Amino acid sequence: MSYWAKMRGSSQSPPGVGLAEVLWSWLGAFLGIAAVALLNQYWLAGTDLLLIIGSFGASAVLIYGAVKSPLAQPRNLMGGHLISAVIGVACYQWLGQVPWLAAAVAVATAIAAMHASKTLHPPGGASALIAVIGSPQIHALGFFYVLVPVGLGAAVMLAVALLVNNLAPQRRYPEFWL
Amino acid sequence: MPQPPPNHPPGPAIDEEDILQAMREVPGYLDITPQDFRQVYGRAYAHALQRLRRGRPAEQIMTREVAAVAADAPLVEAARIMAQRRVSGLPVLQNGRVVGVLSEKDFLGAMGAQGGRHFMEVVARCLTQGACLAAPLRAALAGELMSSPAVTVGPRRSTTEIAEIMRSKDINRVPVVDGQGRLLGIVSRADLLRAGGPA
Numbered sequence: 001m002s003y004w005a006k007m008r009g010s011s012q013s014p015p016g017v018g019l020a021e022v023l024w025s026w027l028g029a030f031l032g033i034a035a036v037a038l039l040n041q042y043w044l045a046g047t048d049l050l051l052i053i054g055s056f057g058a059s060a061v062l063i064y065g066a067v068k069s070p071l072a073q074p075r076n077l078m079g080g081h082l083i084s085a086v087i088g089v090a091c092y093q094w095l096g097q098v099p100w101l102a103a104a105v106a107v108a109t110a111i112a113a114m115h116a117s118k119t120l121h122p123p124g125g126a127s128a129l130i131a132v133i134g135s136p137q138i139h140a141l142g143f144f145y146v147l148v149p150v151g152l153g154a155a156v157m158l159a160v161a162l163l164v165n166n167l168a169p170q171r172r173y174p175e176f177w178l
Numbered sequence: 179m180p181q182p183p184p185n186h187p188p189g190p191a192i193d194e195e196d197i198l199q200a201m202r203e204v205p206g207y208l209d210i211t212p213q214d215f216r217q218v219y220g221r222a223y224a225h226a227l228q229r230l231r232r233g234r235p236a237e238q239i240m241t242r243e244v245a246a247v248a249a250d251a252p253l254v255e256a257a258r259i260m261a262q263r264r265v266s267g268l269p270v271l272q273n274g275r276v277v278g279v280l281s282e283k284d285f286l287g288a289m290g291a292q293g294g295r296h297f298m299e300v301v302a303r304c305l306t307q308g309a310c311l312a313a314p315l316r317a318a319l320a321g322e323l324m325s326s327p328a329v330t331v332g333p334r335r336s337t338t339e340i341a342e343i344m345r346s347k348d349i350n351r352v353p354v355v356d357g358q359g360r361l362l363g364i365v366s367r368a369d370l371l372r373a374g375g376p377a
Contacts, residue, residue, distance in 0.1 A: 010213060011194065011211040011212055011213030011214070012194065012198070012211070012212060013211075014198070014201055014207075014208055014209075014210065014211060014212065015198055015201050015202045017206065017207050018205075021205070021206060021207065065207065066207045066209050067206060067207075068206050068207065068208060068209065069207070069209035070209070071209065072209075170205035170206060171205075171206060
């Protein structure tokens with residue numbers, strides 16, 4: 001297929017889902033984000049820590065909205081976030097004085113590392129990027145960012161996914177663990 | 179109708195509409211395009227065909243509980259075992275090793291059938307000459323009538339090779355033996371037919 005012909009696309013969009021699937025996705029995401037946000041707002045109030053970051057919104061799409069996807073499985077959710085967070089913090093600390101370079105290296109390296117470790121999880125790229133472009137509060141965490149918010153927040157979301165997805169008669173989660 | 183992608187591997191003709199319909203029937207969101215699915219399916223189908231053509235090892239399809247007879251057993255005992263177990267042939271053992279195979283064909287030959295050793299030859303001789311008694315076999319031993327040496331295979335030989343052996347030697351069963359010639363099982367034409375079907 002020629003270079004330009006490839007841009008036309010050659011398949012079609014997979015079918016949409018029914019109303020029940022939409023509602024279960026809504027419920028799972030509501031409860032998952034609520035759990036992380038509530039803990040962030042009350043439990044960590046008055047500390048320098050935080051539990052919620054933007055990449056969890058993207059994880060919610062996968063683990064509550066596309067539960068069968070390989071990208072949404074626990075190995076990918078946890079592995080993708082943790083590996084990417086380490087890479088993000090390292091890039092900020094080594095290359096932080098050149099912000100554009102640190103951001104680009106962090107995301108690109110995170111994707112490569114997730115591929116290499118079979119943990120590809122798109123929100124991991126966001127976790128790596130946030131470590132670089134995030135607030136001074138994030139930067140102050142150093143490598144602790146890997147554990148909280150990234151590791152702990154993802155674990156809370158995973159627990160909610162296990163509890164809620166398996167309530168749905170048509171769903172089961174996960175497809176695999178490791 | 180959408181055209182198959184170039185280099186589409188051999189497989190049953192399914193088009194994207196079939197795949198979309200199947201995807202609609204699976205509850206939940208499937209994170210794959212119909213074309214990706216067809217590519218995976220076509221390749222998996224080709225791999226399955228290749229695997230079936232290669233055949234499976236004898237040890238996977240053989241019958242393990244084999245009726246056998248000792249070389250020094252009377253023929254009448256062999257005949258009774260064959261009747262009881264409803265088989266048309268038995269491996270013949272001596273000191274635990276397979277030394278031959280005794281089959282209906284060997285009996286037919288001894289009962290007057292020539293060449294093709296077919297049951298109807300015995301019937302024809304019986305009707306024309308009255309020489310159809312199995313009585314001369316009464317005192318004989320399994321080891322005297324068997325076909326030997328036995329055509330045997332090892333446990334790793336493939337169904338494809340075994341089918342070729344059966345065809346070229348015109349036999350219906352092949353004992354499976356270990357390196358010392360000890361009986362492990364037997365592959366009959368029926369076993370091959372079963373192995374060729376859905377596993």
